[in-house]
Amino acid sequence: MSRSLRPLFATAVIFAIAYALAVMQFPSMFSTRVLGNFLTDNAFLGITAVGMTFVIISGGIDLSVGAVIGFTGVLVAVLISWAGWHPLAAFGMALAVAALFGAVMGLAIHYLQVPAFIVTLAGMFLARGGASVITQDSVPVSHEFYDWISDLVIRLPGGGRLSFIGLLMVAVFVVGALVAHRTRFGSYVYALGGNTVSASLMGVPVARTTVGVYMLSSVLAALAGIVFSLYTSAGYPLAAVGVELDAISAVVIGGTLLTGGYGFVLGTFIGVMLLGLVQTYIIFDGTLSSWWTKIVIGALLFLFIVLQRLIFAASAQGEKAS
Amino acid sequence: MTRRLLSRLANPQLLALAGVLLINWFLFPNFFRITWQDGRLFGSLIDVLNRGAPVAILAIGMVGVIATKGVDLSVGAVMAMAGAVAATLVVAGYPAPVAVAAALVVGLLCGLWNGFLVAILDIQPIVATLVLMVAGRGIAQLITEGFIVTFTDPVLIFIGTGTFLGLPMAAVIAIVLLVMVTLLVRKTALGLFIEAVGVNRAAASLAGIRSRMLLLYVYGLSGFCAAIAGIIVAGDIRGADANNAGLWLELDAILAVVIGGTSLLGGRFSVPLAVVGALIIQAMNTGILVSGFPPEFNLIVKAALIFLVLIIQSPLATRIVPVRMPAREASK
């Protein structure tokens, strides 16, 4: 098996075993209802994580996504509830603002030659501050369009519901996978993460790709913000605090190398589902406290970082010896 | 001698701090007024020292890490853990010194754990410290069992809110730590070795410097400083809040170090200037508060500040206008 598939395989196996164990303990976890809710509840995290996958594969990191979700939620809520915009127009505006925001971060990272980490940190402060300046309170949204969307569900046998936002997340994953694995842009993203010098010698447009990656991440974060707005019917400037960490964790647990160059969008999907499973299990159990989520995520993160380290160190040595 | 002292004071960080303070004074004329009341000093300036102390303490630990080309994302979570340990122990009836010592040991162990991942397993610092950043807060909640553990232990409360010679205890601790760590890195060869490893690890190894041990030390120190900050914050609110103690302070600490002229790419560093960086951040916070702006402006100003520092330090800018790296001046 190719070494880049090994962490993905490990994730899939861990998910299957964990889910099987959970179902053995709580048979009701194996139901369309739980699975449907899995998708709905993790939709905004999943969409964010797709963007984060691209960023991390390119060798960068984006700390601003949680703040962009919060900002988008507020912007959308304010445009609809205060300014009377149609939600679709508000969504379009939010996505455009995010695209611009991501482009500026990408330009700064490329042209100032500074670590993505610190640039996106500034972006995080800016987006969170911007949201708080617009409003400090939760702005409720009530619009028939929102009701219409939340009624858009596919009912499954067994009481499960596939919601619009759940399906939207699946669609984002499918499109994300196509872009990553089947377009030139996708191959450029991998090339950047593999070796920037080689990539530029091979004719990869480094500046354009870098800007594109951060734009994609911000736009998807904004889409996640829209989904979050649909999910909660409100915009709150402190919403989704720390989602960037969950997204990074999901991406790494999904088998993407944090140093860039290797990874799968599908793996991130499993990563998100694994995080969702941990949460659902803790809710089902009832006696376990919520902080176990963080500890388990941290432990999984550690496991995968060390696993990747071993796999890639071992094969690097194998190469030298061969 | 006086001239050297003067030219040393005329570095961009101190000028920036003076500028921020002047703006604050302009917006809020009473900014520089300090009063003596009940055996302690009061005033906005004292407030800057007091509120800025935790980030300053984190920055004291962080600056060594960043000088070795690393970063420690876990310090906020370590603060929460240390606070949780100290609070839980005093509530369980242990004497305060034991609780404080245990919290410090926990911080040190966390730092060594990060150092182990970075130095021995050779994992990228940002990745290695992410683990504890994510899990640490969960462990802190595990210790406090999800509650905000409040306490009435006078010693812990004194550490957070007391005064010494009229100055807030937090500021006194930060100053003592600043002096000790500065002496530690400048009166021993530690500082030179840290800079050597940060500038050129291959050359350092050929010159006979044990870079792995060194990395263990600096991450250990960072964890230790985070524990001190965690105890102060817990003492200040008379309780350990595992969810919010030190939340996002790692980012402020990194920012303080960067403002202090230490490059994220490693090399020259200055502990005092990192502390000045922390004071600049806090002076802006306080200024926005006292002048009646909504505190949310803080984040935007901070973002603008990061961009400003990045542009000044970027290779692009140095190509156009050769900027003297301030840290080089200060470390002499």
Next chain:
Amino acid sequence: MPDEQFALEARGIVKIFGNHIALDAVDFGLRAGEVHALLGENGAGKSTLIKILTGAYQPDGGQVLANGQPVYLDNPQQAQGHGIGTVYQEVNLLPNRSVAENLFLGHQPTRFGLVDRRKMEREARTILSRYGLEIDPSSELGAYSVAVQQIVAIARAVELSGKVLILDEPTASLDRNEVERLFEIIRDLKARGLAVVFITHFLDQVFAVADRVTILRNGKLIETRALDDMSRTDVVRLMLGKDVAFSGATGVEDARPMGEVLLDFSNYGRKRSVHPFNLTIHKGEVIGVAGLLGSGRTEMARIMFGADAADEGEVSVAGKKTTIARPTDAIKHGFGFCPEDRKAEGIFGDLSVRENIVIALQGKLGWFSALNRDEQLEIAGRFGEAMDIRAASLDMPVKLLSGGNQQKVILSRWLATDPAFLILDEPTRGIDVGAHAEIVRTINRLRDEGLALVVISSELDEVVAYSSRIVVMRDREMVAELNGENINPGVIVQAIANHRDEELA
């Protein structure tokens, strides 16, 4: 033939870095259907010339012509557009991507906007089979040996460019069979009419595959000639300095006085790096190491110092067996090492001259017994003066010094530790005449003071002048040890060039 139509030509190329002339009016002509070897030691200007031909650098004078037309090459892509493809020593491909993607990156066939992977892999298979590679194009490139990656890189360069192929030390990390396979491909490309530039340090390979050779030394064109009428000795002589063969024996004093044995390496070696060697080093002697780049001379120095650990053999210091697994072990025994790549492994660019000088001594003392600023200034001042380091201030960053002064700083760094044994790897390369003389003087002085030294150098006259003994490296192996009257540039050239084939010139 001035009117000859070259596939690629450089006329009167000048390139200046700061106040160092890297290329001084160099002419270079490449014919279609030839393999043209470009030779020269480090610093001769080969890589600068290549970078100009591939658009990575722009010349300060002269021009580049493709098929007789002047071209302006701004970047590697433009060079590619003019049919010039390059393969570097360190494969500049993406080991994390599939073989097919590495061949087609940026030019992938698409269908409905999506990469047509099946078509891409089918075409990749066809291309690879032309190079005799039967590998799965969908597999990860990094899973294959460097040789295979090298061939993929050649295939990419040829497919995208198609007229000129520049091979920059492609064989440096290949074994014999792999090199042979590469040569078959090169001959095949030559038959297809490609013009191939081949850069290597292995003379055997030059003679095996090249038609003509251009030799550069110190940024100047020395000679362009057909290889048919040249011997190995001619080539080495031209590379190292043309007076060598005529200088004859330099009239060394009879065996220099030798002190007691300081070091003994027996069967000391490291797999894939240096074959086991035996070497006994006495106090008060300089052992010169001769050999071309890539002959294993640097690798030998590194394992002596513990920068790379030896995996076989034994070493004893002053008669006592010991292990030297890392530099700190070596330093404890009083070793010092000035590496060849000053910038990457020697200096701490942002640190001051003073700190650069005291760092090894401080490392030896440990971090607790720190030298204070005055002690540092005293030490740095003392050695700076002894070595005549020209710096405006001992507190200025060392990166602002000239190469020669940086080298003196590194040498001072070790002298400050009061060493018993110094390893100097190309201590005089790329530095000005004054610093050069100073370093040679220092080597002589240290020898007379009783230190043991190992000095690696391509400057034969210089090695001959100060060495008590000379060992010659070739193909990662110590092939000769020269004493007495054999310490003579002519003999050394013979030894390097492999004297099995030829008589003394």
